[in-house]
Amino acid sequence: MTCTLRSVVNCGIVLGILDLLHALATSGFYAYQLASHYNCRWNHGIRWCQYYMYETNHNLRVNVGIGEGVVCLVFACLLMVGLCKYNPVLTWLWLFKALAVVVVNTYFLTGWLLQRSRHYHQFWDRHNYDQDNNFLLASACLTVIEVFIMFVFCCVAGSFTYKIRKQRVPTMETDI
Template sequence: MSNSLRTVANCGLFLAILDLIHALSTFGFYCYELIIHYRCHWNHGIRWCQYYLNDTNHSLRVNIGIGEGVVCIFFASVLIAAFCRYNPWVAWLWLIKALAVIGINAYFIGVWMVQRSRYYHSLWNPKNYNQDEIFLMAGIGLTAIELLIMFIFFCVSGAFTYKVKRQQVPTMESDI
């Protein structure tokens, strides 16, 4: 494989498309969970369900997750544009989104793990409502994928920045 700027930019575009798929899956998962939240299937009724969802932070996580999905779609689109326009400064702005997503997911995973270790949900019947496992596994999975994309992003963006600066490709910021 050659080390040309176009090859590095195409690799970055592939990475940005993977990030877009990650963003769409995040948005889709939390939208699905929002629908599930309003179709409570507990025997105790909707008031008991709403108490459970608010008490476990699932409702808060669903609301933040939908916003996270929208913001991630926007940043993935910006990353695609940055690699198409050969603009490394805009590409590096994607890192802010990645760190924010990892921080949000790490916070909620930490809270749910602490609650689990304290037997916080011992009164909930797992046969009736097993959302803790779903949210925990989704959070761990989404965080692991984001960390993998971020690691690859560092390699690709470093090479991309080096190639752009070395070849002096005109960007939208230049004074031509």
């Protein structure tokens, strides 16, 4: 059974929409964390919340996470445009973003797990542990989802590039 270029493009568009939803989830989670820590509802006050975010490296992760979500939105749109315009170079550019997201998430996830293993946070209360678990779970889930999308993307983009080169479809690179 052979698939057509149109079906490969449609599959890529669905993949782009999934990546767009992933980017919105990333931005939403980290924006919520930013808002909840600057509107601290815990009994120890805003100064403790800011110290907690700085000490656990969550402050940096929140800022990087919001930026990651915005960059992912842009690259998801570029992926869909590249597929619609039959531009394999623009389509494969998305892979750099996916690799960067996986590396950033793995870096923070590894750092948090190493911190947790050192037991430096024994003075925290239950809210701090719950917050730390939220960051760990979100980072792990976002990384697994991005790896899955990246795996499917490599299959789709490889097929897309092959179909374009085989059928000699005019692209933005060449004017036929």
